[in-house]
Amino acid sequence: MKKETIKSIILTVLIITSFLLTWNTWTYQPATREKTDTKLYESIPITNETREFHEVVRPQQLFIHEGDKHYSTLNGTYMNSTWKKMQEWEYSNLKKEEQTFPNEQSFQTWLNGIKEKIELRFFSEIPMFTFQSMLKWEAEITGNLSFDSILLQLDRGSEIQKVYFVSYDKMSVLESSVNNENASNFIEGLFNNKGEFQEYFSIQIGNGKSLYLPEKEVTVEKYQYLTEEVEGRKFRDALFTNPSIVKQDYNRYTDSVRLLDISLSNQTVEYVNTTVRNSNSLIASSLIDKSIVSLNSHGGWTNDFGLFHVNEEEQETTFIMMIKSMPVINSARKPFGPTTISQVWGENELAKYYRPLYELVDNGFQNNSSTLMSGRSVQEMIIGENAKYDMLQIENIFIGYELSNSGNYVNAEPVWCLKMDNGETTIIYEEDKVTGGNANGME
Template identity: 30%
Template sequence: MYETIKTIVLTLLVLISITLTFALWTYHPKYDVLQNDEYIQHVSVSNTQVDTAMVVQPKQILIHKNGVPYAVTKDEEKNEVLKEMRRWTLDDFEDVSSSVPQGKFLSFLNGKERLEIIYPDEVPIDIYRLIFTIDDRGLDGLAFDRLLVPLGGKDEFPIYFIATDKRKIYKAIASDASLSAIGRLAKEASHFPRYFAYPVSETKQLYLPEKEVVLSSLQYYTDELDADKFKEALFSDPSFVKKDLIPFGEEYTDGSRLMDVDFLQRMLLYVNPAARVSNMGQTEQETHIIQKSIDFVNEHGGWTDLYHFARWSEEDRKVTFRLVVNGYPVFNEYGMSEIVETWGASDLMKYQRPLFRLEIADRNRTPKTLPSGHEVVNWFEQTKGVRKSLIKDIAIGYELIKDPEREKVIRLEPAWFYLYGQTWKKVNMGDEAGGGGTNGLE
């Protein structure tokens, strides 16, 4: 009898042990949705901090002299222009759009003896206030993509803020102003690269170089960014975060937010679905999403290379920053050259970025001659399927290409690119019938 009881007890203990072991192996905790949407930055990916003026940069600065546009291409000269303008006080904004007759908008832009500053997208006045000294307070909701400064003024003169797509022109008065640096560059303008205007609509023209441009192909050794640091920066409580291996990458989640790491493209994607709300409008008191996006990356030291503001969508609440190398934008069809942020009403909803930084430039550089602007225009005119009305921008830049043999090496190949609708494409001069290819380069 005793042996029977002993056997039963031992059997029960073994069964209980097996049950507990199985439960431990198969247990998957349910993570509660975190109510606190504030980001707790425990670590920084880098020590780099930037201000608005460093990120929101013009894509072109031109000096119009005797009816010819000359491009200011050197970074130090561009910085001289902007530094001088930041010392001005801008006030007394006035809408003068009606003073320019219908059909004469481009003629106004082509006026003689003036400096033209062109941004890659319309920049809201709230952002201009962070770059320049603007005293006028009655300008809510305005955004401009070009500034015109007539040359030859002294102490006080007009400056024009222009929204080309909306055909809006606002005149402001610059006071306490000097044109010494700009005037010096204007005197030297004939030594700068000569450009020409290519009209793409009744209100917009793009400036392209008259001659061929020589740029070198580049190679960079890259440094991987630590995904765990982003985990600690992006999740409110990293201790709740679970990490799983997925095909070609890793997945992090706290049950509410998700962060995917793509080993193949060396990209990070963070998603916070709870931030998606029906009321997507921006309140008057809210910091503009361009500034919020800059601040957000600053908070975790995410400016690991030089990125400039590229474009934004008020409707989608989306802001894009693009990698810049030697003053030229960098494009990649998988988004490997962009930092993209999408916002809900107040919180970040989506964050996509590269997980590498450019570290060491290879000394081997191969010069490449790019076609002139005129040749590119001819290509557009002769290529089937390309509608001029959909060409929003044209630029020389680099295509970022992964080295197929060396995992940590990327190549930057010079090329012409054009923004067609909402997608950047590479100009393929040998593909007149294909409309420049179907792959978008972002």
């Protein structure tokens, strides 16, 4: 064989070998890399509890108005049944734009024009988009409309039930109707039960809004609960995307960018994601939506909670613990852990999360009752000569429960509360009527 032929054969083999090696280099993927890249980590929910939107976004008070007479009750049965019934109605004839009143007098004149009505009041402004999403009600509206009260007009014998979505803060009204005779009959039946309610009186606080307080002293049941701490690792497994790389230092967990701090002494859980930047991009309806979806996905409903406050400026939502449809307030005077869940959002991710570590076990048991001072006495304390509150900053006055530690149990005792327009809550103690002091609640 000639030398030239041998050289050609060797050169051809070298070229083919080089090509194969280059191809293998381009297409080769180590098995370990493939396994690492495709492995998915699923969070493990703290509980299996989830909530429908209407179970979290719900009214806090129900009033019956008959001209200058007002009635209400602390029995949540009437309010809850009305709210549940309203989820079944088919709404129509929603006006595309709200009616806004130029001044307080014209707004009050409109309110007084509906002589007989049922009113449902909420702790926070509720976006119209949120209400529509609960009902799958596709109605065209303009702007980010919201309301803090719903008025159900009593029109005896009518087959059409008028529904008004009212914002006292904006002095605006959005009108709709329900073409259902059963809805009208339900409202008429509820109105006729006002004899089972207590008589209330009104206090004007501005923007046409009135607060309603009971004429007489109020007797409210007290309860005792066993409590149970939620294990820190459950929050770790629920909140971190990859729990396997999380390092633990006593009751602090971190993956270098997220921090979870568990405080046994304060009964608090605090989670911070340092990679999330501040953002003001989410409107109220989106904040509520993301917060409820988040709590559903990681099983954060350890007890009954309701929407309490929405702060678009801070991109924050707050949910408050409820006992027998009444809010639970924590105070500096009798501290026992937080009673609210707060979430701060940034760039569509959860930036901060603060909540109770404990949960109230079972339904509790009744432990006698307390008699609270009348609304007239409360009125004297908040607008009397020695009052320390600015009426224009008071958003609501209501009765809630205060938690205090009692050995192996937690006591839930009824108290009078003020909610200020910044979301802060203050407890009014009857002894402060004499001493002139006050105790701040949650912040």
